[in-house]
Amino acid sequence: MIVFRTAPYGTIYAFEGLENVLIMGAYDQDISVLFIDDGIYAIKDGMNTEGTGIKNFSPTFRALEAYDIEKVYVDKESLEARGLSVDDLVIEPEIIDASQVAQMMEDQKNFFIF
Amino acid sequence: MKFGILILEGPYQHEASDSAYQFAKAAVEKGHEILRVFFYQDGVLNSTKLMEPQADDRHVQKMWSQFAADTGTEFIVCVAAAKRRGINDDVIADGFKIGGLGMLTELAIEADRVVTFRA
């Protein structure tokens, strides 16, 4: 499982995390992707990075499906805490709660947080 | 057990590489095998032989190179992250090799445990 927990642009963690997801997707593995805490900001819609000079990578998240990564989740509480709903995101992850996150972690062999 | 180690931070700025080194040493002393140390994000900066810390400080790159020489552990520096940060074959030290991000996935598959050291 790959977890996005960091906002984009302020640091490179989310972008390089995405690069890692796309590579992992090329392997025949059971991969899931989860957005929690500030990681949600990486998939917020309406980004325009022109003024910063940094490439806007949020559209790339739409390619997850093309990489056969279909298990994509977002944490309910993290969304609500930031005043966002799935309508504000560039993709449509399945909404889960903290206890489901905990259960998924126990079920996964590897857990990478970016 | 077969361990994998993932390092996401550069030397000196953060303790991640030092902690990973102490962990790797303790794991080997306990009889575990480190299948691979994968250097990603700013972690790629641990591999440059151009670093010159002051004489009374530890030399992070040399610590790692010595570890590789002593244990035969494979060190892979992610090519995409390395290129972004000016790390290439001209500057990487003994014991380090530049490799694809796929080698992190392979490590996750092959190792019993992957431990990430990060900010």
Added chain:
Amino acid sequence: MLHLVNTSPFESSDLESAAKYSAKDSPILLFEDGIYAAQAGTAMEGRVKEIMGDHPIYALKADLEARGISNIIDGITEVDYTGFVELVEQHKTASW
């Protein structure tokens, strides 16, 4: 799952997230700046004790000593790097 927390609880939500997104009884290891959560007598002590109700907490000796922290909360177990390795033998890990 062993939760690795390496940031101070006074500046980061890592410990809170580790506590929130983890199954009951899964251990937490405090290391690097994470060890400040282990210190007794801080404003965080009450919260850390609450978390200890659901999770055993360990703190890495080398990082405690490096930072001069010796008065740690009762019930937190000090481990050296060998102890860190033993925890990883027993659990998969998540680095917050």
